[in-house]
Amino acid sequence: MTVFATLGATGRATAGILGTMGRVIAFTGQALMWTFRPPLHWRELLVQLVQIGWLSLPVVGLTALFTGGALALQIYAGSARFSAEFAVPSITAIGMVRELGPVLGGLMVAARVASSIAAEIGTMKVSEQIDALRTLAVEPMQYLTVPRLLAATLAMPVLVAVGDAIGILGGYAVGVSRLGFDGPTYLRNTLDFLEFWDVGSGMVKGAVFGFLVALSGCYFGMHSGRGAQGVGEATKSAVVLASILILTANYLLTEAFFSA
Amino acid sequence: MIRARDIHKSFGAKKVLRGISFEVEKGESLVVIGGSGTGKSVLLKCLLGLERANAGTVEVAGLTDPKPQILAAQVGMLFQGGALFDSLPVWQNIAFRLMRGRARLSHSDAQALAIEKLARVGLGPETAHLFPAELSGGMQKRVGLARAIAGDPPVLFFDEPTAGLDPIMAAVINALIREVVSDLGATAVTITHDMRTVHDVADRVAMLHEGNFYWQGSAREAFETDDPVMRQFTQGLTEGPIPTLR
Numbered sequence: 048m049t050v051f052a053t054l055g056a057t058g059r060a061t062a063g064i065l066g067t068m069g070r071v072i073a074f075t076g077q078a079l080m081w082t083f084r085p086p087l088h089w090r091e092l093l094v095q096l097v098q099i100g101w102l103s104l105p106v107v108g109l110t111a112l113f114t115g116g117a118l119a120l121q122i123y124a125g126s127a128r129f130s131a132e133f134a135v136p137s138i139t140a141i142g143m144v145r146e147l148g149p150v151l152g153g154l155m156v157a158a159r160v161a162s163s164i165a166a167e168i169g170t171m172k173v174s175e176q177i178d179a180l181r182t183l184a185v186e187p188m189q190y191l192t193v194p195r196l197l198a199a200t201l202a203m204p205v206l207v208a209v210g211d212a213i214g215i216l217g218g219y220a221v222g223v224s225r226l227g228f229d230g231p232t233y234l235r236n237t238l239d240f241l242e243f244w245d246v247g248s249g250m251v252k253g254a255v256f257g258f259l260v261a262l263s264g265c266y267f268g269m270h271s272g273r274g275a276q277g278v279g280e281a282t283k284s285a286v287v288l289a290s291i292l293i294l295t296a297n298y299l300l301t302e303a304f305f306s307a
Numbered sequence: 308m309i310r311a312r313d314i315h316k317s318f319g320a321k322k323v324l325r326g327i328s329f330e331v332e333k334g335e336s337l338v339v340i341g342g343s344g345t346g347k348s349v350l351l352k353c354l355l356g357l358e359r360a361n362a363g364t365v366e367v368a369g370l371t372d373p374k375p376q377i378l379a380a381q382v383g384m385l386f387q388g389g390a391l392f393d394s395l396p397v398w399q400n401i402a403f404r405l406m407r408g409r410a411r412l413s414h415s416d417a418q419a420l421a422i423e424k425l426a427r428v429g430l431g432p433e434t435a436h437l438f439p440a441e442l443s444g445g446m447q448k449r450v451g452l453a454r455a456i457a458g459d460p461p462v463l464f465f466d467e468p469t470a471g472l473d474p475i476m477a478a479v480i481n482a483l484i485r486e487v488v489s490d491l492g493a494t495a496v497t498i499t500h501d502m503r504t505v506h507d508v509a510d511r512v513a514m515l516h517e518g519n520f521y522w523q524g525s526a527r528e529a530f531e532t533d534d535p536v537m538r539q540f541t542q543g544l545t546e547g548p549i550p551t552l553r
C-alpha cells in the first residue's frame with residue numbers, strides 16, 4: 048500500500064515537473080517571438096535596465112568583493128602546500144572571472160530580480176491589471192515580459208564585468224594586506240595571465256543567466272495563482288527555478304567552452 | 308451591437324454560465340443584476356474575450372469572438388477592482404491607450420484629456436499626478452471609469468461603477484453613464500448591486516440567476532414585478548426562493 052502510494056506520488060511529481068518544463072519552454076518560444084515583433088516598449092526597457100542592472104550593482108559588487116578576498120585566502124592556503132604561492136593572483140582572477148563572478152552574481156540577481164519580477168507581475172495578474180492591458184490594446188507578453196528579458200540579458204554581462212573587477216580587487220586587497228604580496232607584482236601577475244576569453248566566457252554566461260532569471264520571474268508571475276498566497280508561491284518558485292537553471296546552465300556552458 | 312449565443316463557462320466542475328443568450332441594441336443600456344458570485348463579471352470577461360467560453364459565440368461591434376486587443380478601440384471597460392496600473396500616475400492610466408499606437412497623443416494633449424475626463428467623474432486636476440496607491444477605493448474606481456470612457460468608445464462595460472461611492476458621487480456616476488449612452492449614442496452593459504443605478508441607468512434590466520438570464524424587462528417592471536425571485540432581490544429580503552447561503 049505505502050509502496051504504491053509512494054510510487055504514485057513520485058509519478059505525479061515527475062509528471063508535474065515535466066509539465067512545468069514543457070510550459071516553460073512554450074513560454075520561452077512565445078517570449079522570443081514577441082521580442083522580434085514591433086513595437087518595442089522603449090520606456091519599459093529603460094525602466095527595467097535601471098531596476099535590474101543599475102540597482103543590482105551594490106549586491107553584486109559586495110558579493111564579488113568578499114568572494115574575491117576569500118578566494119585569495121583559500122588559493123594561498125592550497126598553493127602554499129607545494130610552494131606555488133606566486134600563482135595566487137592569476138588563479139584568483141581566473142576563478143573569479145570564469146566561474147564565481149557569473150555564478151554568484153547570477154544567483155544574487157536571481158534572488159533579487161526573479162522574485163521581484165514574479166511578485167510584480169503576479170500582483171498585476173491578481174488585480175486584473177494584465178486583463179486591463181489587453182483591453183487597452185497592449186499585449187502583456189510584449190509590454191511586461193520582453194523588456195524584462197532584454198534588460199536582464201543586456202545588464203547581466205555588465206554586472207559580471209563589474210563584479211569581476213571588484214572581485215579581483217578583493218583578492219588584491221587580501222593579497223597585499225594579509226598575504227604579503229607586493230601590490231604592483233600582484234596586479235601584473237593578474238593581468239599577464241588573464242586571457243580575453245576568460246572574461247568573455249564569464250560575460251556570455253552572465254547574459255544567459257540574466258535571460259534565465261527574467262524568464263523564471265515572468266513565467267511564474269504570468270501563471271500566478273489567485274490571491275496573496277498565489278503570488279507568494281509564484282515568487283518562491285521563480286527564485287528556485289532561476290537558481291536551478293543557472294547552476295545547470297553553468298555546468299553545460301563550462302563543458303561547452305572549456306572541455307577538449 | 309452585442310450578441311451572445313449560448314455561452315457556457317465552467318471553472319473546473321463549477322458551472323457558472325449555462326447557455327446564456329442575449330442581444331444589446333446599439334445605443335441601448337442594459338443593466339445586469341444578480342447575486343454575488345453568479346457570474347456577472349465572468350460574463351463581461353467572456354464578452355471581451357478575456358475569458359474563453361467553453362461553448363457559444365460572442366459578437367461585439369461586428370466582430371465575432373474577438374481578441375480583447377482588437378476590441379480596444381471599440382470597447383471601454385471598467386473593472387470591478389479598478390485594475391489601475393500601479394506604476395503609472397493617474398493621467399497616464401487614463402490616457403494609456405491613446406498614448407500608444409500610430410495616432411498617439413503628445414504628453415501635453417494626453418494630460419489635458421486626462422484632466423477633462425477626471426472632471427467628468429468628479430475628480431479635480433490635482434488628482435492627475437497622484438499614483439493609484441495614493442487614492443481611496445472610490446477614487447480608484449472613478450479613475451477606472453475615466454480610463455474606460457477616455458477614447459469615447461462606442462461600447463462600454465461597467466462592472467459595479469458605484470460600488471464604494473458615497474450616494475452623491477454614485478448619483479454623479481449614474482448621470483454620467485446615462486449621458487454617454489443618450490448623448491454619444493454608446494451601447495452600455497452595466498453590472499450593479501445598486502438599485503439607484505438600475506433605476507437611473509437601465510433601458511433594460513436582466514437578472515442573472517443560476518447561469519442564465521432568469522428575468523428581463525424595463526427598470527420599472529423590475530421594481531413592480533410579482534416574480535418572487537425578482538421581488539426578493541430588488542427589495543433585499545432574506546426570505547424567498549434565493550438561498551442566503553451560497
Ligand SMILES: Nc1ncnc2c1ncn2[C@@H]1O[C@H](COP(=O)(O)OP(=O)(O)OP(=O)(O)O)[C@@H](O)[C@H]1O
Nearest residue numbers: 318321323341342343344345346347348349350387
Ligand atoms: N479565474 C477563475 N477561476 C476559478 N473560478 C472563478 C474564476 N473567476 C470566477 N470564478 C468563479 O466564478 C463565479 C462567478 O464569479 P464572478 O466574479 O463572475 O461573480 P460576480 O457575479 O461578478 O459576483 P460579485 O457580484 O460578487 O462581483 C464565482 O463563484 C467565482 O468563484
Ligand SMILES: [Mg+2]
Nearest residue numbers: 347348387466
Ligand atoms: Mg463581479
